[in-house]
Amino acid sequence: MRCCFFSPGYKSLEVLSGDTRSTGGAEAQIAYLAATLVHLGHDTSLIYGEGQGRAEQQKVADVTCINAAPLWRRPSSVMRFWQVLDSLSPDLLYARLPSDFLWMMGLFAKYRQHTKFLYAIADDRHCNPWQVYRDVPNTWFHGAAYALGLRSADVIAIQHGGQLSLVSEHLQKRLVHVPNLVRSFHEAPRVYEKTIYDGIWIATMRPEKQVEEFLALAQANPDLRFAIVGGFFSDLSVEYNRALEGRIRSLGNIEYLGPRRAPEVLDLLSQSKVLVNTSLAEGFPNTMLEAWSVGVPVVSLSVDPGGVIHREKIGLVSGTSVDLQRDVRLLACTEELNRKLGDCGLNYVRRQHSLDAVLKAFACVLSGSEFTSPASDMP
CATH class of the missing domain: 3.40.50.2000 (Glycogen Phosphorylase B;)
Incomplete structure (x- = not known):
């Protein structure tokens, strides 16, 4: 399976490199999932950056990392982002952070029958497009672009059952519960x-x-x-x-x-x-x-x-x-x-939150099953 993760900025790349000191939970989960899938033998890539890269590639923790995230101020980066997606031709496109360019991933998946675009909600406030960009200029534009991105997703992953009621009703049938990954557990509680x-x-x-x-x-x-x-x-x-x-x-x-x-x-x-x-x-x-x-x-x-x-x-x-x-x-x-x-x-x-639980959720997503409510972690 070919998997492509999208994480604008550099924090997911830092996590793959072993530096988690300033990373948010969303960027960390992207990196953890990418590293896990490549370890399981899947062809895994990460698109990162801030619009300045020219699709330079490097291997980090065996994940192919490509500096090709787009930025409006650099129109050529938008075309480059599409070209990179086309060259990767992934089976699974995965994003977890709000972006003006989620709709491009949804559009790409629409014209590639084998590609599915999964967007994972990382924060309860991200369930509502008009709560995401409250403190930035041009809120109306960024909120509308994010709303379009949500509508374009084949599947929207929620972290817990409480997010079910926060997502717009017309998107309910696209919801699936994908738990956050916990990479290791102690055999017994600390003393x-x-x-x-x-x-x-x-x-x-x-x-x-x-x-x-x-x-x-x-x-x-x-x-x-x-x-x-x-x-x-x-x-x-x-x-x-x-x-x-x-x-x-x-x-x-x-x-x-x-x-x-x-x-x-x-x-x-x-x-x-x-x-x-x-x-x-x-x-x-x-x-x-x-x-x-x-x-x-x-x-x-x-x-x-x-x-x-x-x-x-x-x-x-x-x-x-x-x-x-x-x-x-x-x-x-x-x-x-x-x-x-x-x-x-x-x-x-x-x-x-084991690897088995996460992989089971991903298997359901890729099988084409319909999701009306999260399968686990529901009251």
């Missing part, structure tokens, strides 16, 4: 007694991640020990990031560890009693899956992908800042409950 941190927070410090909630948590629990993993958001002012860094360092019970590569993140999770998520919105956070893969329960302020945390009993969803502080203390200090929820988390990812 509670050997943990160092009572709570750990992992993300790039974007406004929507609300790291301030985690700082308030640490300030309200001075007897507990916390850690932050991730970099500062470059789009924010230098002054704002300096002030945020100063506040982090002023709290004596927080250790700021900066951006870390994937193996280091797993090691740090294994040294933690609880993963704390304070985001306003997510899709299905990779950090949650990584925590459960080593038997660490999650305490989330508000995000519960498809209700999985509550349903599978793999953590707590607090709802308010005060309850977040209470719930983190409860799970950090109650060993029996921590172990129980950690065991459930490890069992959950083994069952629902």
Whole structure:
């Protein structure tokens, strides 16, 4: 099978190269899937870049990586993108990030009978084209281009059952559940007694991640020990990031560890009693899956992908800042409950996010089956 992944920018390429320090979950999942499929013997390529490349190719982790992502400001790059698609002639076209050029992939698939275009929703807000580009110029144009891209997809992959109701009704019959891939699992949950941190927070410090909630948590629990993993958001002012860094360092019970590569993140999770998520919105956070893969329960302020945390009993969803502080203390200090929820988390990812589960979903997509609702992870 010939598979082509589309990931504008350079972050998926960085993940394939082994650098995951500044990568979002969507770019990481693209790279993980590409590397896995090539390992299984499929002819796999990745189109990346920012419109400046001339279709230069390189092999990274055995994936053919081509610098040919298009950009409106460079009209020749749009034609080059089409030419690269034509030369690859993939059976599966896969995209996971909003782009003005998804419609081109759908158009290409329409005229190639053997090609299917799968677009995977990476964030709950991406279910609605008019919520994706709220903070950029020409929102109307980018939103319309993204809406056209969604309509052009043969299949739209959702991460959890909650996204089913967020996608427009006229696209419902194209939906399929494709779980995020967890690449490895511990044989048993990490040992509670050997943990160092009572709570750990992992993300790039974007406004929507609300790291301030985690700082308030640490300030309200001075007897507990916390850690932050991730970099500062470059789009924010230098002054704002300096002030945020100063506040982090002023709290004596927080250790700021900066951006870390994937193996280091797993090691740090294994040294933690609880993963704390304070985001306003997510899709299905990779950090949650990584925590459960080593038997660490999650305490989330508000995000519960498809209700999985509550349903599978793999953590707590607090709802308010005060309850977040209470719930983190409860799970950090109650060993029996921590172990129980950690065991459930490890069992959950083994069952629902293994390579077998992901490949089964892809096999259904390529078989031409119709999808009216996600097959698994539904209440």
